[in-house]
Amino acid sequence: MRDVFQTDLDALREQLAEMGVLAARAMRDATTAVLTSDGELAERVMAADAELDVARDRCDETVQRLLALQAPVAGDLRLVMTAVYCADKIERMGDLAAHVADTARIRHPECAVPAELTASFTELGTIAAGMADRLVELIGRPGHGGFAELDDTDRAVDSRHAAVMAAVTDPDWPHGIPSATSLALLARYYERFADQAVSVAKRLDFVVTGVIAA
Amino acid sequence: MRDVFQTDLDALREQLAEMGVLAARAMRDATTAVLTSDGELAERVMAADAELDVARDRCDETVQRLLALQAPVAGDLRLVMTAVYCADKIERMGDLAAHVADTARIRHPECAVPAELTASFTELGTIAAGMADRLVELIGRPGHGGFAELDDTDRAVDSRHAAVMAAVTDPDWPHGIPSATSLALLARYYERFADQAVSVAKRLDFVVTGVIAA
Secondary structure (H helix, E strand, C coil): CHHHHHHHHHHHHHHHHHHHHHHHHHHHHHHHHHHHCCHHHHHHHHHHHHHHHHHHHHHHHHHHHHHHHHCCCHHHHHHHHHHHHHHHHHHHHHHHHHHHHHHHHHHCCCCCCCHHHHHHHHHHHHHHHHHHHHHHHHHHCCCCCHHHHHHHHHHHHHHHHHHHHHHHCCCCCCCHHHHHHHHHHHHHHHHHHHHHHHHHHHHHHHHHHCCCCC | CHHHHHHHHHHHHHHHHHHHHHHHHHHHHHHHHHHHCCHHHHHHHHHHHHHHHHHHHHHHHHHHHHHHHHCCCHHHHHHHHHHHHHHHHHHHHHHHHHHHHHHHHHHCCCCCCCHHHHHHHHHHHHHHHHHHHHHHHHHHCCCCCHHHHHHHHHHHHHHHHHHHHHHHCCCCCCCCHHHHHHHHHHHHHHHHHHHHHHHHHHHHHHHHHCCCCC
């Protein structure tokens, strides 16, 4: 019985890690699509989002089977409960990457990001996808401290988000209102992607410590 | 043992319903604050959001106790798992209401919503808060069909959201870019609030049917 349980727990970890890989890839590709106005790549990112939905459902099924058959306790129970939460957050990260890709698609063939904001969005994409990469590592080899680390990284995202908002609401913004509103939303997708990553890291710490950080 | 279990399950339902009440009130008050530029009310909504965070943590604790002590199966297990998911979504609804309130606060003493969009945002607030009210009823007396109903209501939110986006990206928009970007984000908070309500209703159906709607 115990061996089956351990196998299911390992499967759960692998499923979550695989979701993290998909989210990181989606964000990286979506950022490329939005920066280079690559409509085909944008479509591919949006289509691939269905994989994350399926992966989330598979995680939920594994969790239900584990709970129904094994009645885990303490640290194992925390891991199982955390998996439900994290799978949902990572699935949402995929949605947000798809929103980034959709912005590329909507504004195609025009480029959604004007030259003066290329650096900001390149950084947002690199940092956000890197946070998803880091989650994959944390899921595979959990240890306390992921939350503090990603919370710190999140500040770098917030500062770029603030810089974009300052640029698009500047009275001298030269690219018109549709561009400004689209970029405000675009920056928010990155900010929310990073927020989800932080909340996953917080829950992963909880698996180890049994305490949810404030 | 069974009685303790039923008491815990009832407590979980009550905790979730209470969260729904808080989310509905937050959205109603936040909408009033943003439409009347009531800075004090906005501050109160933002401060009250901490109550929802506490309520969510209490739900999680009840769930953990239930799982650790009672090993529920089938429908009961689905309810317990669903509670984790729903508590998180309703807590997020509170965050979004707080974002609406924050928009009122940031633009105070100016009114964030110009006269020509008052009707749209009044409707968004009424429909969104009504969706939270409906969740409270569905949590208290679950029956299959809540998802289809709220998914239908969500279309009314989406159409108002689209109308606001069309207005603020119109070349003749007279209120400037900061107002346009702020209103685009504001409309998105309502849209996301409604999305969370739909996903809660979907999971509540699942408690009854054992099947997650596509």
